[in-house]
Amino acid sequence: MLSRISDAFRAYPIDLQSIKHLDFSSLQELPDSHAWPSSHNDYPSHDPCSAELVPIIDLNDPNALDLVGHACKTWGVFQVTNHGISKELLGNIESMARSLFSLPIQQKLQAARSPDGISGYGVAPISSFFPKLMWSEGFTIVGSPLKHARLLWPQEYNKFCDVVEEYEKELKRLAAELMWLALGAFGITKEDIKWAGPRGDFRGASGALQLNSYPACPDPERAMGLAAHTDSTLLTILYQDSTSGLQVLREGVGWVTVPPVPGALVINVGDLLHILSNGSYKNVLHRAIVNRSSHRLSIAYLYGPPSSVQISPLSKLLDPNHPPLYRPITWPEYLGTKAKHFNEALSWVRLCAPLNGFVDKNDLNRVKVG
Protein backbone atom coordinates (compact mmCIF):
# COMPACT_ATOMS: atom_id res chain seq x y z
CA MET A 1 0.00 0.00 0.00
CA LEU A 2 1.38 3.45 -0.94
CA SER A 3 1.67 5.86 1.97
CA ARG A 4 3.70 8.73 0.50
CA ILE A 5 3.13 10.70 -2.70
CA SER A 6 6.81 10.28 -3.53
CA ASP A 7 6.27 6.50 -3.92
CA ALA A 8 3.65 6.74 -6.65
CA PHE A 9 5.86 6.22 -9.70
CA ARG A 10 8.17 3.63 -8.13
CA ALA A 11 6.59 0.76 -10.07
CA TYR A 12 6.83 2.65 -13.41
CA PRO A 13 10.40 3.89 -13.84
CA ILE A 14 11.40 6.21 -16.71
CA ASP A 15 15.03 5.90 -17.74
CA LEU A 16 16.14 9.46 -18.60
CA GLN A 17 19.54 8.28 -19.78
CA SER A 18 17.88 6.49 -22.70
CA ILE A 19 16.27 9.69 -23.99
CA LYS A 20 18.38 11.23 -26.73
CA HIS A 21 16.99 14.70 -27.41
CA LEU A 22 16.75 16.67 -24.22
CA ASP A 23 18.79 19.61 -25.45
CA PHE A 24 16.05 21.43 -27.40
CA SER A 25 18.22 24.45 -28.24
CA SER A 26 20.40 22.31 -30.52
CA LEU A 27 17.48 21.06 -32.65
CA GLN A 28 16.59 22.84 -35.92
CA GLU A 29 14.01 20.23 -36.92
CA LEU A 30 11.48 18.16 -35.05
CA PRO A 31 13.07 14.73 -34.48
CA ASP A 32 10.88 11.70 -35.18
CA SER A 33 10.93 10.89 -31.44
CA HIS A 34 8.90 14.11 -30.87
CA ALA A 35 6.65 14.08 -33.97
CA TRP A 36 3.07 13.21 -32.93
CA PRO A 37 0.66 11.64 -35.41
CA SER A 38 -2.13 13.97 -36.60
CA SER A 39 -4.64 11.70 -34.81
CA HIS A 40 -3.62 13.28 -31.48
CA ASN A 41 -5.42 16.42 -32.63
CA ASP A 42 -8.87 14.87 -32.62
CA TYR A 43 -10.76 17.97 -31.43
CA PRO A 44 -10.68 21.44 -33.01
CA SER A 45 -8.68 24.19 -31.26
CA HIS A 46 -10.28 27.58 -30.54
CA ASP A 47 -8.78 30.89 -29.68
CA PRO A 48 -10.68 32.56 -26.88
CA CYS A 49 -13.95 34.12 -28.10
CA SER A 50 -16.61 35.81 -26.02
CA ALA A 51 -18.91 32.77 -26.05
CA GLU A 52 -16.28 30.41 -24.75
CA LEU A 53 -14.16 32.28 -22.24
CA VAL A 54 -12.81 30.49 -19.21
CA PRO A 55 -14.33 32.42 -16.26
CA ILE A 56 -12.18 35.05 -14.56
CA ILE A 57 -13.19 35.52 -10.92
CA ASP A 58 -12.22 38.43 -8.71
CA LEU A 59 -11.78 36.87 -5.25
CA ASN A 60 -12.90 40.19 -3.70
CA ASP A 61 -16.26 39.90 -5.48
CA PRO A 62 -19.03 39.39 -2.89
CA ASN A 63 -20.40 36.64 -5.17
CA ALA A 64 -17.09 34.78 -5.33
CA LEU A 65 -18.58 31.68 -3.63
CA ASP A 66 -21.30 31.21 -6.25
CA LEU A 67 -19.01 32.12 -9.11
CA VAL A 68 -16.41 29.55 -8.02
CA GLY A 69 -19.08 26.85 -7.51
CA HIS A 70 -20.56 27.53 -10.95
CA ALA A 71 -17.15 27.55 -12.66
CA CYS A 72 -16.21 24.23 -10.99
CA LYS A 73 -19.46 22.65 -12.21
CA THR A 74 -19.46 23.95 -15.75
CA TRP A 75 -15.79 24.32 -16.72
CA GLY A 76 -13.63 22.72 -14.03
CA VAL A 77 -11.24 25.61 -14.59
CA PHE A 78 -11.21 29.36 -13.93
CA GLN A 79 -8.76 32.19 -13.44
CA VAL A 80 -8.55 34.25 -10.26
CA THR A 81 -7.51 37.84 -9.64
CA ASN A 82 -7.04 39.57 -6.26
CA HIS A 83 -5.70 36.28 -4.94
CA GLY A 84 -3.23 37.84 -2.52
CA ILE A 85 -0.04 36.40 -4.06
CA SER A 86 2.25 39.37 -4.62
CA LYS A 87 3.59 40.29 -8.08
CA GLU A 88 7.04 40.21 -6.53
CA LEU A 89 6.72 36.57 -5.42
CA LEU A 90 5.30 35.54 -8.82
CA GLY A 91 8.22 37.34 -10.48
CA ASN A 92 10.71 35.62 -8.17
CA ILE A 93 9.43 32.09 -8.77
CA GLU A 94 9.32 32.75 -12.52
CA SER A 95 12.90 33.96 -12.54
CA MET A 96 14.05 30.94 -10.45
CA ALA A 97 12.38 28.60 -12.96
CA ARG A 98 13.92 30.53 -15.86
CA SER A 99 17.38 30.33 -14.39
CA LEU A 100 17.00 26.58 -13.75
CA PHE A 101 15.93 25.76 -17.30
CA SER A 102 18.62 27.97 -18.84
CA LEU A 103 21.41 25.95 -17.20
CA PRO A 104 23.44 23.72 -19.57
CA ILE A 105 21.82 20.33 -20.10
CA GLN A 106 24.70 18.46 -18.41
CA GLN A 107 24.16 20.51 -15.27
CA LYS A 108 20.40 19.94 -15.29
CA LEU A 109 21.02 16.22 -15.65
CA GLN A 110 22.99 16.33 -12.39
CA ALA A 111 19.63 16.92 -10.74
CA ALA A 112 17.78 14.32 -12.84
CA ARG A 113 14.79 12.58 -11.35
CA SER A 114 15.86 9.05 -10.45
CA PRO A 115 14.13 6.42 -12.63
CA ASP A 116 11.75 5.38 -9.84
CA GLY A 117 11.56 8.73 -8.03
CA ILE A 118 9.35 11.78 -8.26
CA SER A 119 11.48 14.88 -7.53
CA GLY A 120 14.02 16.37 -9.91
CA TYR A 121 14.63 17.31 -13.52
CA GLY A 122 13.22 15.32 -16.43
CA VAL A 123 10.45 14.59 -18.88
CA ALA A 124 6.80 14.76 -17.77
CA PRO A 125 6.06 11.85 -15.43
CA ILE A 126 3.20 10.80 -17.78
CA SER A 127 5.60 10.32 -20.72
CA SER A 128 5.59 6.54 -20.49
CA PHE A 129 1.95 6.47 -21.62
CA PHE A 130 2.77 7.94 -25.01
CA PRO A 131 4.73 6.60 -27.97
CA LYS A 132 6.19 10.07 -28.65
CA LEU A 133 8.08 12.45 -26.40
CA MET A 134 6.77 15.85 -25.39
CA TRP A 135 8.37 19.15 -26.35
CA SER A 136 9.03 20.19 -22.78
CA GLU A 137 11.23 19.70 -19.78
CA GLY A 138 10.13 19.74 -16.18
CA PHE A 139 11.38 19.96 -12.64
CA THR A 140 9.25 18.38 -9.92
CA ILE A 141 9.55 19.36 -6.26
CA VAL A 142 8.02 17.14 -3.58
CA GLY A 143 9.37 18.01 -0.12
CA SER A 144 12.61 19.95 0.19
CA PRO A 145 14.37 20.92 -3.07
CA LEU A 146 17.70 21.29 -1.20
CA LYS A 147 19.42 18.15 -2.48
CA HIS A 148 18.74 18.97 -6.13
CA ALA A 149 19.31 22.74 -5.75
CA ARG A 150 22.82 22.08 -4.39
CA LEU A 151 23.61 20.02 -7.48
CA LEU A 152 22.31 22.75 -9.78
CA TRP A 153 23.89 25.76 -8.05
CA PRO A 154 26.65 24.52 -5.72
CA GLN A 155 27.35 28.10 -4.50
CA GLU A 156 23.96 29.75 -4.39
CA TYR A 157 21.31 27.08 -3.89
CA ASN A 158 19.75 28.96 -0.94
CA LYS A 159 18.01 31.57 -3.04
CA PHE A 160 16.11 28.91 -5.02
CA CYS A 161 15.12 27.06 -1.83
CA ASP A 162 13.95 30.25 -0.09
CA VAL A 163 11.76 31.34 -3.00
CA VAL A 164 10.27 27.84 -3.37
CA GLU A 165 9.54 27.66 0.35
CA GLU A 166 7.81 31.05 0.40
CA TYR A 167 5.86 30.28 -2.79
CA GLU A 168 4.62 26.93 -1.41
CA LYS A 169 3.61 28.56 1.88
CA GLU A 170 1.61 31.30 0.16
CA LEU A 171 -0.01 28.97 -2.35
CA LYS A 172 -1.02 26.57 0.40
CA ARG A 173 -2.90 29.44 2.04
CA LEU A 174 -4.57 30.37 -1.26
CA ALA A 175 -5.46 26.73 -1.96
CA ALA A 176 -7.24 26.48 1.42
CA GLU A 177 -9.21 29.66 0.63
CA LEU A 178 -10.21 28.23 -2.76
CA MET A 179 -11.22 24.92 -1.17
CA TRP A 180 -13.65 26.74 1.15
CA LEU A 181 -15.10 28.67 -1.78
CA ALA A 182 -15.56 25.49 -3.82
CA LEU A 183 -16.99 23.53 -0.87
CA GLY A 184 -18.93 26.46 0.59
CA ALA A 185 -20.88 26.65 -2.66
CA PHE A 186 -22.40 23.25 -1.64
CA GLY A 187 -23.10 24.45 1.91
CA ILE A 188 -20.19 22.41 3.28
CA THR A 189 -18.79 23.88 6.49
CA LYS A 190 -15.71 23.31 8.66
CA GLU A 191 -17.64 20.74 10.75
CA ASP A 192 -18.07 18.57 7.64
CA ILE A 193 -14.36 18.25 6.89
CA LYS A 194 -12.53 17.14 10.02
CA TRP A 195 -9.21 16.78 8.19
CA ALA A 196 -9.23 20.54 7.47
CA GLY A 197 -8.13 20.87 11.12
CA PRO A 198 -9.59 22.88 14.05
CA ARG A 199 -8.91 26.20 12.32
CA GLY A 200 -10.08 24.96 8.94
CA ASP A 201 -6.76 25.89 7.39
CA PHE A 202 -6.04 22.44 5.87
CA ARG A 203 -2.74 22.55 7.73
CA GLY A 204 -1.77 18.94 7.01
CA ALA A 205 -2.46 19.26 3.25
CA SER A 206 0.30 18.19 0.87
CA GLY A 207 1.58 19.99 -2.19
CA ALA A 208 3.99 19.45 -5.05
CA LEU A 209 5.48 22.02 -7.38
CA GLN A 210 5.95 21.31 -11.08
CA LEU A 211 8.06 23.77 -13.10
CA ASN A 212 7.38 23.36 -16.83
CA SER A 213 9.48 24.74 -19.68
CA TYR A 214 8.31 24.66 -23.31
CA PRO A 215 11.03 25.80 -25.72
CA ALA A 216 10.10 27.42 -29.03
CA CYS A 217 9.53 24.59 -31.50
CA PRO A 218 10.48 24.32 -35.22
CA ASP A 219 7.28 22.36 -36.06
CA PRO A 220 4.65 23.19 -33.40
CA GLU A 221 1.69 21.61 -35.26
CA ARG A 222 3.28 18.17 -35.01
CA ALA A 223 4.61 18.57 -31.47
CA MET A 224 2.96 18.37 -28.04
CA GLY A 225 4.10 20.38 -25.00
CA LEU A 226 2.27 18.38 -22.37
CA ALA A 227 -0.25 15.75 -23.46
CA ALA A 228 -3.90 15.87 -22.42
CA HIS A 229 -4.41 14.86 -18.80
CA THR A 230 -6.37 15.64 -15.69
CA ASP A 231 -4.50 16.46 -12.49
CA SER A 232 -4.68 13.94 -9.64
CA THR A 233 -5.14 16.76 -7.16
CA LEU A 234 -7.91 18.42 -5.20
CA LEU A 235 -7.00 21.52 -7.16
CA THR A 236 -4.04 22.90 -9.06
CA ILE A 237 -2.95 26.53 -9.06
CA LEU A 238 -1.13 27.36 -12.26
CA TYR A 239 1.00 30.39 -12.99
CA GLN A 240 1.71 30.88 -16.69
CA ASP A 241 4.04 33.48 -18.17
CA SER A 242 2.82 35.82 -20.93
CA THR A 243 3.03 33.18 -23.70
CA SER A 244 -0.17 31.22 -24.24
CA GLY A 245 -0.25 27.43 -24.59
CA LEU A 246 -2.64 26.04 -21.98
CA GLN A 247 -5.82 24.56 -23.48
CA VAL A 248 -8.81 22.94 -21.81
CA LEU A 249 -11.27 20.55 -23.43
CA ARG A 250 -14.79 22.00 -23.47
CA GLU A 251 -17.56 19.54 -24.26
CA GLY A 252 -19.15 20.20 -27.62
CA VAL A 253 -16.61 22.89 -28.47
CA GLY A 254 -13.09 21.44 -28.50
CA TRP A 255 -9.82 22.76 -27.14
CA VAL A 256 -10.20 26.25 -25.70
CA THR A 257 -7.11 28.35 -24.99
CA VAL A 258 -6.77 29.78 -21.48
CA PRO A 259 -5.20 33.15 -22.29
CA PRO A 260 -2.53 34.50 -19.96
CA VAL A 261 -4.03 37.37 -17.93
CA PRO A 262 -1.32 39.48 -16.25
CA GLY A 263 -1.29 38.78 -12.51
CA ALA A 264 -4.03 36.12 -12.66
CA LEU A 265 -3.66 32.47 -11.64
CA VAL A 266 -5.41 29.52 -13.31
CA ILE A 267 -7.26 27.06 -11.05
CA ASN A 268 -7.94 23.50 -12.27
CA VAL A 269 -10.33 21.14 -10.52
CA GLY A 270 -8.47 17.87 -10.04
CA ASP A 271 -9.65 14.25 -9.79
CA LEU A 272 -9.88 14.27 -5.97
CA LEU A 273 -12.20 17.30 -5.84
CA HIS A 274 -14.30 15.56 -8.49
CA ILE A 275 -14.51 12.55 -6.13
CA LEU A 276 -15.22 14.72 -3.06
CA SER A 277 -18.04 16.48 -4.92
CA ASN A 278 -19.45 13.08 -5.98
CA GLY A 279 -18.87 13.95 -9.62
CA SER A 280 -20.46 17.43 -9.57
CA TYR A 281 -17.23 19.30 -10.17
CA LYS A 282 -15.48 18.66 -13.49
CA ASN A 283 -11.91 17.41 -13.36
CA VAL A 284 -10.80 19.38 -16.38
CA LEU A 285 -8.89 17.68 -19.20
CA HIS A 286 -6.10 20.00 -20.28
CA ARG A 287 -2.87 20.10 -22.27
CA ALA A 288 -0.11 22.50 -23.26
CA ILE A 289 0.71 23.24 -26.88
CA VAL A 290 3.89 24.88 -28.14
CA ASN A 291 4.68 27.59 -30.66
CA ARG A 292 7.36 28.48 -33.19
CA SER A 293 8.69 31.73 -31.75
CA SER A 294 8.41 31.96 -27.96
CA HIS A 295 9.65 29.92 -25.10
CA ARG A 296 6.91 29.36 -22.47
CA LEU A 297 7.09 28.72 -18.73
CA SER A 298 4.43 27.51 -16.33
CA ILE A 299 4.50 26.66 -12.64
CA ALA A 300 1.89 24.30 -11.23
CA TYR A 301 1.16 23.96 -7.52
CA LEU A 302 -0.47 20.55 -7.14
CA TYR A 303 -2.54 20.52 -3.98
CA GLY A 304 -3.84 17.42 -2.24
CA PRO A 305 -5.06 16.19 1.13
CA PRO A 306 -2.80 14.88 3.92
CA SER A 307 -1.35 11.54 2.81
CA SER A 308 -3.28 9.46 5.33
CA VAL A 309 -6.73 10.96 4.62
CA GLN A 310 -9.26 8.86 2.71
CA ILE A 311 -11.08 11.02 0.17
CA SER A 312 -14.64 9.98 -0.62
CA PRO A 313 -17.85 11.74 -1.71
CA LEU A 314 -19.02 14.16 1.01
CA SER A 315 -21.89 12.61 2.98
CA LYS A 316 -23.89 15.88 2.81
CA LEU A 317 -24.12 15.43 -0.96
CA LEU A 318 -25.51 11.90 -0.73
CA ASP A 319 -29.06 10.60 -0.47
CA PRO A 320 -30.91 7.60 -1.93
CA ASN A 321 -31.11 9.37 -5.29
CA HIS A 322 -27.46 10.36 -5.18
CA PRO A 323 -25.47 7.34 -4.03
CA PRO A 324 -21.67 7.63 -3.73
CA LEU A 325 -20.03 7.22 -7.13
CA TYR A 326 -16.51 6.58 -5.81
CA ARG A 327 -14.90 4.51 -3.09
CA PRO A 328 -12.61 6.09 -0.48
CA ILE A 329 -8.99 6.48 -1.52
CA THR A 330 -5.89 8.29 -0.20
CA TRP A 331 -3.85 10.64 -2.40
CA PRO A 332 -0.79 8.34 -2.51
CA GLU A 333 -3.04 5.40 -3.49
CA TYR A 334 -4.71 7.49 -6.16
CA LEU A 335 -1.35 8.62 -7.56
CA GLY A 336 -0.33 4.96 -7.73
CA THR A 337 -3.56 4.18 -9.64
CA LYS A 338 -2.86 7.12 -11.96
CA ALA A 339 0.72 5.96 -12.53
CA LYS A 340 -0.70 2.62 -13.66
CA HIS A 341 -3.93 3.54 -15.48
CA PHE A 342 -3.35 7.23 -16.32
CA ASN A 343 -6.53 8.94 -17.60
CA GLU A 344 -8.60 5.84 -16.79
CA ALA A 345 -7.64 5.98 -13.09
CA LEU A 346 -11.00 7.41 -11.99
CA SER A 347 -12.96 4.53 -13.44
CA TRP A 348 -10.89 2.20 -11.22
CA VAL A 349 -12.15 4.09 -8.18
CA ARG A 350 -15.77 4.15 -9.32
CA LEU A 351 -18.21 2.07 -7.35
CA CYS A 352 -19.75 0.49 -10.43
CA ALA A 353 -17.81 -1.78 -12.81
CA PRO A 354 -14.93 0.03 -14.56
CA LEU A 355 -16.42 1.83 -17.55
CA ASN A 356 -13.78 0.39 -19.85
CA GLY A 357 -14.33 -3.25 -18.86
CA PHE A 358 -11.47 -5.28 -17.45
CA VAL A 359 -8.71 -4.60 -19.93
CA ASP A 360 -6.79 -1.42 -19.20
CA LYS A 361 -5.74 -0.06 -22.56
CA ASN A 362 -2.82 1.77 -20.93
CA ASP A 363 -1.27 -1.58 -20.11
CA LEU A 364 -1.47 -2.52 -23.79
CA ASN A 365 -0.16 0.83 -24.99
CA ARG A 366 2.52 1.42 -22.37
CA VAL A 367 5.84 1.82 -24.13
CA LYS A 368 9.39 2.49 -23.12
CA VAL A 369 10.15 6.15 -23.87
CA GLY A 370 13.38 7.22 -25.55
Ligand SMILES: C=C1C[C@]23C[C@@]1(O)CC[C@H]2[C@@]12CCC[C@@](C)(C(=O)O1)[C@H]2[C@@H]3C(=O)O
Ligand atom coordinates in the same frame (compact mmCIF):
# COMPACT_ATOMS: atom_id res chain seq x y z
C1 LIG B 1 1.74 15.08 -7.02
C2 LIG B 1 1.85 14.85 -8.32
C3 LIG B 1 0.85 15.18 -9.35
C4 LIG B 1 1.58 14.84 -10.65
C5 LIG B 1 2.38 13.68 -10.24
C6 LIG B 1 3.00 14.20 -8.94
O1 LIG B 1 3.45 13.13 -8.19
C7 LIG B 1 4.09 15.22 -9.23
C8 LIG B 1 3.97 15.78 -10.64
C9 LIG B 1 2.52 16.00 -11.07
C10 LIG B 1 2.39 16.08 -12.58
C11 LIG B 1 2.66 17.47 -13.16
C12 LIG B 1 2.50 17.39 -14.70
C13 LIG B 1 1.22 16.68 -15.12
C14 LIG B 1 1.05 15.37 -14.31
C15 LIG B 1 -0.14 14.56 -14.83
C16 LIG B 1 2.36 14.63 -14.32
O2 LIG B 1 2.73 13.80 -15.10
O3 LIG B 1 3.13 15.06 -13.25
C17 LIG B 1 0.95 15.70 -12.84
C18 LIG B 1 0.70 14.55 -11.87
C19 LIG B 1 -0.76 14.37 -11.57
O4 LIG B 1 -1.48 15.32 -11.26
O5 LIG B 1 -1.20 13.22 -11.68
Ligand SMILES: O=C(O)CCC(=O)C(=O)O
Ligand atom coordinates in the same frame (compact mmCIF):
# COMPACT_ATOMS: atom_id res chain seq x y z
O1 LIG C 1 1.88 24.37 -18.81
C1 LIG C 1 0.67 24.36 -18.63
O2 LIG C 1 -0.05 25.30 -18.94
C2 LIG C 1 0.01 23.14 -18.05
C3 LIG C 1 0.82 22.46 -16.98
C4 LIG C 1 0.09 21.35 -16.34
O3 LIG C 1 -0.98 20.98 -16.75
C5 LIG C 1 0.67 20.65 -15.17
O4 LIG C 1 1.82 20.96 -14.78
O5 LIG C 1 -0.04 19.80 -14.61
Ligand SMILES: [Fe+2]
Ligand atom coordinates in the same frame (compact mmCIF):
# COMPACT_ATOMS: atom_id res chain seq x y z
FE1 LIG D 1 -1.95 19.57 -15.38
